[in-house]
Amino acid sequence: MSRTAPSRHGATGPPERLPSGFAEAVDAAERRGWDEVARLAEVLAEIERGADIDAARSALTLLVGTPKAVARLDENARRRLWWSPRSRPAIDAVMSHLNSSAIGPIGLALASTHADGRVRETAVARIVAAPVAELMPFLLLRTTDWVQQVRDRARAGLALLLADDLAAMLPAALGMALLIDGRLRGGFARTQLTAALTTAPVALRQRLAASPDREQRRLVFDTGLAQRWWRIEQLLAFAESDADIRIRSRAAEAACREAVWTRRTATLQRLARSAHSEVRVQALTGLSRAGYDDQVSPYLDDESALVRAVARDAVRRAGGDALAHYRRAVAQEVPALGAVAGLAETGSSGDAASIELLLAHPDAELRAQAVLGLLQLDAVPAGKVIALLRDPSADVVRVAGAVLRRRNVAVPAALLWELLGDGRAELRLAGYRFLRAGTGATQLRAALILAADADPRLAGRGRADATRLARDVAVRDQRRPSPRALTVTAGELADLEEVIARAAESLGAETTAVLLSLRGTR
Known part of the structure; x- marks a missing residue:
């Protein structure tokens, strides 16, 4: 299928003729494990073997927009790729053309990651001799190479390419320069590109200042401030x-x-x-x-x-009284949120009563702000704020719960279990946040209940906590307990059997088996 390939930095590459799912392979290589990185290398080798220069340029254009994927590909190549029985044949087939005109840009990119320094040096020399903007991230990686000959050739080549074609090479190189800046020997590339940026024409500066990449915009903006652009x-x-x-x-x-x-x-x-x-x-x-x-x-x-x-x-400089203003403003029928916060910031405990009245205000934002204001005045009315755990507004429920936990207010256990079984997701979450601070048995029961929740987000949280708790309890039986280890008795585990069964599908067989096996060992 033919389409145009936009990079993450807004560049548009030549028409694509790429294997389906190539963009997904790049994303997976950037975010996941080594297997995804190896798969990306194999797809790149497949494109290179197709000898389609437009497809190769399009593939590399996508990679320019994902410097992290390029860096992970380079790192994985030395650790696994060049030694992997799965990937080696395809990569070797590409490498066989390294010294011939048949090798394309992807072949040079892969060669620049080779485990053999002589191969990397040859790849760098060829990249510099026939520059392609999409290969700049690979060249920048070699400016940090541990082999001095490779590193020196890459650094000289970088300076040469920036001098020859700044408009094409600088945008392609910036992302990788910022990524490797913190690495050993990585500062050279950023210094070189920053120096090149100071000589860039106005149109190029403006284009880079509008980049979707935040770090690139920061570099360009900060350089512009220093240079008074x-x-x-x-x-x-x-x-x-x-x-x-x-x-x-x-x-x-x-x-x-x-x-x-x-x-x-x-x-x-x-x-x-x-x-x-x-x-x-x-x-x-x-x-x-x-x-x-x-x-x-x-x-x-x-x-x-x-x-x-x-x-x-x-x-104050004008001789006015801000506190008096806030007191008048909060007494209005619908005070401004900032006025409530301002009174809490400047008032005293005597002003708590006027803010407390707002806990029953029809406006949810004012109710939430009132709770925060009372916290600042150290005048939280426990009963009234506990009642807000059932407030119609999810934001109010969240703020009330956070304030009660911060003040270590004891909320009735019966209410917390009711909240965990409520029809509203925000109330279930509010109850759970309190229960997960309870005893080991309380934490485990709450996590198991949440793991079977209809809301996928809440179920995921409960599943993760239940799995962690099961592991901690199991480890406590097998090794010397740590001060943070949970204590769950055999009786408590037996009481949880029904809850474990309801959560079994969500927990998975392994975690369920661990919990059930512990009943007879405690």
């Missing part, structure tokens, strides 16, 4: 629309600093309206430094704690 309009675009919080924050900081120096109040006001709190806090700080505290004070009720803190500081 970005005009204030570009900084505003980063601050308002980039998907990465670190880039947004740094761009907003740089834009606001320049706006304060140049008295561009409109720029600060624009960023203060941002949907991102890290941008708003930079803008409001800039407005305060520029002497516009009156424009910062209205943000007292912001949902961000940092923004509220900046606004309170502005109110």
